[in-house]
Amino acid sequence: MTTTPSPAPARPHVVAHVAVTPEGVTTGFEPDVGLFYELAGTWQEDVTLAGSGTLLAQEATLASAPPGPGPAADGPLLAVVDGGGRISRWEELRAAGHWSDVLALHSACTPPRPASRQVRELVTGSERVDLRAVLETLAGREGAGVVRVDSGGSLIGALLAADLLDEVSLLVHPCLAADRDGQRWYGNARGTGRALELVTNETLRDGIAWLRHRVRR
Numbered sequence: 415m416t417t418t419p420s421p422a423p424a425r426p427h428v429v430a431h432v433a434v435t436p437e438g439v440t441t442g443f444e445p446d447v448g449l450f451y452e453l454a455g456t457w458q459e460d461v462t463l464a465g466s467g468t469l470l471a472q473e474a475t476l477a478s479a480p481p482g483p484g485p486a487a488d489g490p491l492l493a494v495v496d497g498g499g500r501i502s503r504w505e506e507l508r509a510a511g512h513w514s515d516v517l518a519l520h521s522a523c524t525p526p527r528p529a530s531r532q533v534r535e536l537v538t539g540s541e542r543v544d545l546r547a548v549l550e551t552l553a554g555r556e557g558a559g560v561v562r563v564d565s566g567g568s569l570i571g572a573l574l575a576a577d578l579l580d581e582v583s584l585l586v587h588p589c590l591a592a593d594r595d596g597q598r599w600y601g602n603a604r605g606t607g608r609a610l611e612l613v614t615n616e617t618l619r620d621g622i623a624w625l626r627h628r629v630r631r
Contacts, residue, residue, distance in 0.1 A: 425549035429581040430563040432599040442593030459562035465569040466496040482509035504533040571603030588621040
């Protein structure tokens with residue numbers, strides 16, 4: 415009997431994993447970074463999707479740090495949404511030892527890049543990076559089944575508004591943020607009307623609650 419293989423998914427499963435306070439703020443407190451990344455391994459992502467703002471904050475550290483161990487053969491691909499062409503430390507990111515390779519995500523309006531730059535890039539969208547096209551390409555060209563978003567609220571909010579987010583993982587720390595008007599995990603994507611279905615709820619060390627939600631459609 416001949417069976418027809420199932421079609422490949424149009425895009426990967428996309429999960430946002432974020433450390434927050436009960437107000438949903440991601441700034442103004444000290445998160446348990448070790449626990450955060452320990453739990454991030456839950457999804458065994460094929461791609462880590464980050465925004466340029468998150469990585470720009472690390473460029474000074476990358477510039478002054480000793481050379482990294484090099485690409486991690488079994489690590490995920492790091493894909494960076496860099497529509498403004500602001501990231502410059504691509505080699506340092508590749509060598510950091512966390513990722514197998516790096517991929518710059520640009521739009522048609524991204525400023526010209528140096529001809530000597532040694533980084534793969536994917537150009538989608540006219541004025542802004544087309545996140546849906548990015549995810550579809552990651553599934554088709556890179557074989558990505560799971561993408562974990564490791565970024566600030568702007569990118570998560572954009573994915574949520576575009577109906578491209580499948581799961582929200584919140585690591586809720588038992589404290590109130592010093593910056594009560596700080597960055598929310600969903601950025602400025604208010605009024606999307608997205609309903610979240612609670613999947614698991616665990617209390618971990620030091621009273622930190624781990625809430626996993628499925629985004630309803």
